[in-house]
Every structure is written in structure tokens, then in C-alpha cells.
Amino acid sequence: MIPAAFEYARAGSVDEAIELLGGDEDAKLLAGGHSLIPTMRLRFSRPSLLVDIGRLDDLRYVRASDGPIGAMP
Amino acid sequence: LHRILVDRLGLTGTNVGCDTTSCGACTVLIDGESVKSCTVFAVQADGREVTTVEGLAQGDELHPVQQAFHEQHALQCGYCTPGFVLATISLLKENPNPSEAEIRNGLEGNLCRCTGYHNIVKAVQAAARAGA
Numbered sequence: 001m002i003p004a005a006f007e008y009a010r011a012g013s014v015d016e017a018i019e020l021l022g023g024d025e026d027a028k029l030l031a032g033g034h035s036l037i038p039t040m041r042l043r044f045s046r047p048s049l050l051v052d053i054g055r056l057d058d059l060r061y062v063r064a065s066d067g068p069i070g071a072m073p
Numbered sequence: 074l075h076r077i078l079v080d081r082l083g084l085t086g087t088n089v090g091c092d093t094t095s096c097g098a099c100t101v102l103i104d105g106e107s108v109k110s111c112t113v114f115a116v117q118a119d120g121r122e123v124t125t126v127e128g129l130a131q132g133d134e135l136h137p138v139q140q141a142f143h144e145q146h147a148l149q150c151g152y153c154t155p156g157f158v159l160a161t162i163s164l165l166k167e168n169p170n171p172s173e174a175e176i177r178n179g180l181e182g183n184l185c186r187c188t189g190y191h192n193i194v195k196a197v198q199a200a201a202r203a204g205a
Contacts, residue, residue, distance in 0.1 A: 001092060010116075030117075034112050037094075037113070037114070038094055050114075052116075052117060
């Protein structure tokens with residue numbers, strides 16, 4: 001199973017990732033890829049551009065705090 | 074990534090099972106961390122070190138994890154074995170002395186349809202004792 005053709009860009013910063021993502025409405029973020037890549041290979045998903053955020057160390061953290069967690073606090 | 078490894082580089086030790094990230098047969102290491110190579114684009118490994126099962130033995134001397142799988146009879150058909158060996162190396166790097174529960178949890182992304190996992194767990198314990 002081979003995905004449809006796509007462009008690939010590795011973001012060097014969060015700002016660059018946002019810019020790349022905003023420049024192409026069919027772009028998708030690639031992080032772990034373990035959901036996205038199988039769906040691409042089955043051709044259920046055909047992004048024109050993958051923006052790889054896998055090397056953005058800025059995003060590589062889990063922080064604990066006393067604050068609330070919730071989408072609608 | 075696995076297509077580059079197998080078709081272009083001729084490293085046929087990396088087996089593909091499910092081709093959908095479920096079974097772990099295709100596990101390799103990227104910079105020492107296990108990944109399922111059927112679901113990694115080769116470009117994601119650009120500039121990083123990829124280790125396949127071919128890269129483990131030193132000449133005729135098996136890697137300690139390979140030796141442990143051999144001695145503990147941790148395989149039957151062997152199709153899942155390269156993935157298990159590499160996942161074990163990654164697990165023991167993170168946790169050099171895992172409990173049985175930690176081993177089973179750590180290898181839950183790898184499926185074996187022959188052995189029932191018992192000897193695989195024993196092999197990981199033996200490899201840990203050997204300081205792998």
C-alpha cells in the first residue's frame with residue numbers, strides 16, 4: 001500500500017509549522033503518524049502537504065500544574 | 074521506511090506483518106528508539122541512525138538480546154522475532170531491570186501468534202540479567 005503523492009516539509013519551529021499549515025488548506029500535521037500514515041496508505045486521506053513537527057523540541061514536554069484541565073472550564 | 078530497507082538496501086530482516094502499525098513485526102530503531110517502520114516515511118529518518126536486526130550481531134557473536142531469545146527458545150516461526158528483539162533493546166535501554174508486568178506492557182505493541190509470549194518474557198529477563 002503506497003500513499004498518493006504529497007509534498008513534505010519539516011518544520012524548524014512552531015511558527016514555521018503554523019505558516020506552512022496556513023499556506024495550504026489540504027496540509028496536515030505529521031507528528032507520530034500512527035493514525036495518519038495508515039489512512040494515507042489506504043488512500044482514505046490524501047493531504048497535499050505534510051508538515052512534520054516530529055523534531056520540534058519546543059513541543060516535547062508534559063507539564064504538571066495545579067491549574068484545571070478542561071476544554072470548557 | 075521498510076520499503077527502503079528491504080527493496081532498496083536489500084536488508085530483508087525487517088518483516089512486515091499487518092502493514093497497519095498493529096503487529097510490530099517491522100520494528101526498527103531510529104536513534105535507539107523503537108518505531109514501526111511500516112508507518113514511518115523514510116524522510117522522517119533523514120539524518121538519523123536506523124538500526125535493523127542485521128546491525129545487532131558483532132561478526133559471529135549474537136547481540137545479548139538475540140542470544141537470550143535463542144537460549145530461551147523465545148520463537149517458533151520467527152517472523153515476529155526481529156521486531157521483538159529490537160523492541161526489547163529499546164525497552165531495556167529505558168528500563169534495564171523491568172518486572173514481568175513491565176516487560177509485557179513494554180512489548181504490548183508486538184504480536185506473536187506462536188509462542189504465547191511466556192518464553193519471550195523469559196528471554197527479556199535473561200537479557201536484562203546479562204546486562205543487555
